[in-house]
Amino acid sequence: MKLRLPQVLAITAAAAVMATSQAVPASAAGPLKSITNRVVGSAVAAQNLNEADFKSVLTREFGNITPENEMKWASVEPNRGQYNWGGADAIVNFAQQNRMTVRGHTLVWHSQYPNYLNNLSAADLRSATQQHINTEMGRYKGKIRAWDVVNEMFNEDGSRRQSIFQQKLGDGYVADAFRWARAADPSAKLYINDYNTEGINAKSTGLYNMVKALKQQGVPIDGIGIQTHLATKYAFPSSFRQNMERFAALGLDIAITEADVRVPLPADAAKLNTQASYYKQIWDACHAVSRCVEFTTWGYTDRHSWIPGTFPGEGAACLFDTNLRPKPAYQRINP
Known part of the structure; x- marks a missing residue:
C-alpha cells in the first residue's frame, strides 16, 4: 500500500465511534487468536510499541505482526550500503519476546524504494535487488514466518505495472525474486501481495494467470496475499470466496x-453495523476456504489508521476505536 503514516481522526468522528463502541462488550469467548486455527495478525509501527495500552491489546488479541514501513527497502537501506535496522529489529524482537510471529513486508515494490535505484543500469538493478533480498532475509532468517516478496505489481486492467523493476528487468524479475528469496530463507513462506484482488476481476485474473504460469515453471511461490482494503460505499465483492x-x-x-473497512465520516451505529457485516464476511470466507491461512488487519485501532490521511472523509476502519475499545465488527467476528 501507499505510505502508512499515523493519522488522527477528526474529533467528531472519534467521538461517534467511541460513543457507539462503548456499548459493545469485549468477547467472553477469548481473544481473536484463540477462537481460530488461522494466523490472526495486525500491522504495527515500531513507534507505537511504546504505548502500554496499545501493546496490551495487541499481544492479547493477535499472534502475528506485520511491520507497516520498517522492512521496506527505503527504510532499511536509504542509501546504498548504509543500513538502518532499528525499526525492523524492534518489531522482530518484540514479536519474539511475546511469542508472536512476523510477516515480512515487503521486499520488491514500486514504491518506497531508495532513490539510488533510479540511476542503476539493468544489470546493476538486478544485482542490487538480489543483494537486498539476501541481506534483509538473511538478517532475519528463521525469524519471519512469511514474506511479501513482490508487492502490488498489477494495474487494474490486469496488465503489469510499469515499475522500475518491470521496465529495467522485464517479466522475469518476479520469478528471480522468488528464487532468490527461497535461497535466502528456505523456511519462510513466500507470497505475492496485491490490492483490489478480492473478487474475480481483471486484476485478480491477471494475477491468477501469472501465478499459474510461475507454478508450472517451478517458481517457489507459496501463496497469494489479498490485501482486502474495503469501503462500505462499495458493495462487498460477491466472488470473494470463489476467487480464493x-x-x-x-x-x-x-x-x-491488510484488511480494513472504511466508512464515511462521521461514523454512526448504522455505518458501523454495515462495517461489521463486511468484516464478518471476510472472516467467514477465509474460514470457508481451507487454504486461507491468515487473517491480518492493517492496524487494529482507529488511533493509528492510515485511512483518514489517504481517503479524506472516510475512516473508522479498524476493529477497535481510538480508545482501544472493541467495535461492532470485533463483536460480530467474536461474539
Whole structure:
C-alpha cells in the first residue's frame, strides 16, 4: 500500500465511534487468536510499541505482526550500503519476546524504494535487488514466518505495472525474486501481495494467470496475499470466496494481509453495523476456504489508521476505536 503514516481522526468522528463502541462488550469467548486455527495478525509501527495500552491489546488479541514501513527497502537501506535496522529489529524482537510471529513486508515494490535505484543500469538493478533480498532475509532468517516478496505489481486492467523493476528487468524479475528469496530463507513462506484482488476481476485474473504460469515453471511461490482494503460505499465483492478457491486450486495458500473497512465520516451505529457485516464476511470466507491461512488487519485501532490521511472523509476502519475499545465488527467476528 501507499505510505502508512499515523493519522488522527477528526474529533467528531472519534467521538461517534467511541460513543457507539462503548456499548459493545469485549468477547467472553477469548481473544481473536484463540477462537481460530488461522494466523490472526495486525500491522504495527515500531513507534507505537511504546504505548502500554496499545501493546496490551495487541499481544492479547493477535499472534502475528506485520511491520507497516520498517522492512521496506527505503527504510532499511536509504542509501546504498548504509543500513538502518532499528525499526525492523524492534518489531522482530518484540514479536519474539511475546511469542508472536512476523510477516515480512515487503521486499520488491514500486514504491518506497531508495532513490539510488533510479540511476542503476539493468544489470546493476538486478544485482542490487538480489543483494537486498539476501541481506534483509538473511538478517532475519528463521525469524519471519512469511514474506511479501513482490508487492502490488498489477494495474487494474490486469496488465503489469510499469515499475522500475518491470521496465529495467522485464517479466522475469518476479520469478528471480522468488528464487532468490527461497535461497535466502528456505523456511519462510513466500507470497505475492496485491490490492483490489478480492473478487474475480481483471486484476485478480491477471494475477491468477501469472501465478499459474510461475507454478508450472517451478517458481517457489507459496501463496497469494489479498490485501482486502474495503469501503462500505462499495458493495462487498460477491466472488470473494470463489476467487480464493481458484487460487487454492493451484496449490497456493491465501492470506488476508491488510484488511480494513472504511466508512464515511462521521461514523454512526448504522455505518458501523454495515462495517461489521463486511468484516464478518471476510472472516467467514477465509474460514470457508481451507487454504486461507491468515487473517491480518492493517492496524487494529482507529488511533493509528492510515485511512483518514489517504481517503479524506472516510475512516473508522479498524476493529477497535481510538480508545482501544472493541467495535461492532470485533463483536460480530467474536461474539
